[in-house]
Amino acid sequence: xxxxxxxxxxxxxxxxxxxxxxxxxxxxxxxxxxxxxxxxxxxxxxxxxxxxxxxxxxxxxxxxxxxxxxxxxxxxxxxxxxxxxxxxxxxxxxxxxxxxxxxxxxxxxxxxxxxx
Amino acid sequence: xxxxxxxxxxxxxxxxxxxxxxxxxxxxxxxxxxxxxxxxxxxxxxxxxxxxxxxxxxxxxxxxxxxxxxxxxxxxxxxxxxxxxxxxxxxxxxxxxxxxxxxxxxxxxxxx
Numbered sequence: 132x133x134x135x136x137x138x139x140x141x142x143x144x145x146x147x148x149x150x151x152x153x154x155x156x157x158x159x160x161x162x163x164x165x166x167x168x169x170x171x172x173x174x175x176x177x178x179x180x181x182x183x184x185x186x187x188x189x190x191x192x193x194x195x196x197x198x199x200x201x202x203x204x205x206x207x208x209x210x211x212x213x214x215x216x217x218x219x220x221x222x223x224x225x226x227x228x229x230x231x232x233x234x235x236x237x238x239x240x241x242x243x244x245x246x247x
Numbered sequence: 248x249x250x251x252x253x254x255x256x257x258x259x260x261x262x263x264x265x266x267x268x269x270x271x272x273x274x275x276x277x278x279x280x281x282x283x284x285x286x287x288x289x290x291x292x293x294x295x296x297x298x299x300x301x302x303x304x305x306x307x308x309x310x311x312x313x314x315x316x317x318x319x320x321x322x323x324x325x326x327x328x329x330x331x332x333x334x335x336x337x338x339x340x341x342x343x344x345x346x347x348x349x350x351x352x353x354x355x356x357x358x359x
Contacts, residue, residue, distance in 0.1 A: 238290035
């Protein structure tokens with residue numbers, strides 16, 4: 132069964148450094164998402180991406196964040212200058228189609244980001 | 248803003264009994280609801296969904312009930328099995344966007 136994959140599983144970085152989290156969505160899916168979950172808190176939406184552009188983003192997704200689909204398979208989340216509070220589990224998700232949020236999103240296993 | 252709430256952080260149930268997980272929401276524009284199950288060190292896994300035009304959806308041992316007037320949904324698992332032990336997240340979305348709002352999760356433990 133196809134699944135969303137994410138690399139690395141754990142990323143440790145120094146505050147102020149740039150990190151790139153990578154995701155390979157399910158191949159025939161058209162919508163891609165990033166979520167994060169700070170330890171002990173709820174899963175929070177960051178951004179959705181469709182047709183090579185951001186379709187929706189939350190207030191968490193500020194200028195420090197960017198997303199890219201550099202080729203036909205990868206979907207990346209870049210954090211330009213990491214802060215301690217960026218430490219969280221980052222989940223990538225994809226869905227085949229969406230019409231106003233009525234489609235199931237399939238999640239990857241997550242990347243645990245630790246900012247020291 | 249806590250648009251989706253799961254007020255019980257944990258629940259313990261004996262194997263074979265019914266597990267009932269509850270979720271409340273505040274945004275009346277939500278029209279699609281899902282339950283995800285999450286094991287440690289894994290991403291959320293889709294379990295079951297319901298749209299606002301229905302009040303019940305059943306899939307095997309899992310049934311989701313939606314009460315729109317009360318802005319409440321629940322997930323019933325019967326019979327509960329030890330493999331059901333996980334964190335369950337309720338999520339909701341509205342027809343104007345594709346972002347999901349998640350609850351804080353309920354950790355279910357099914358005791359053999």
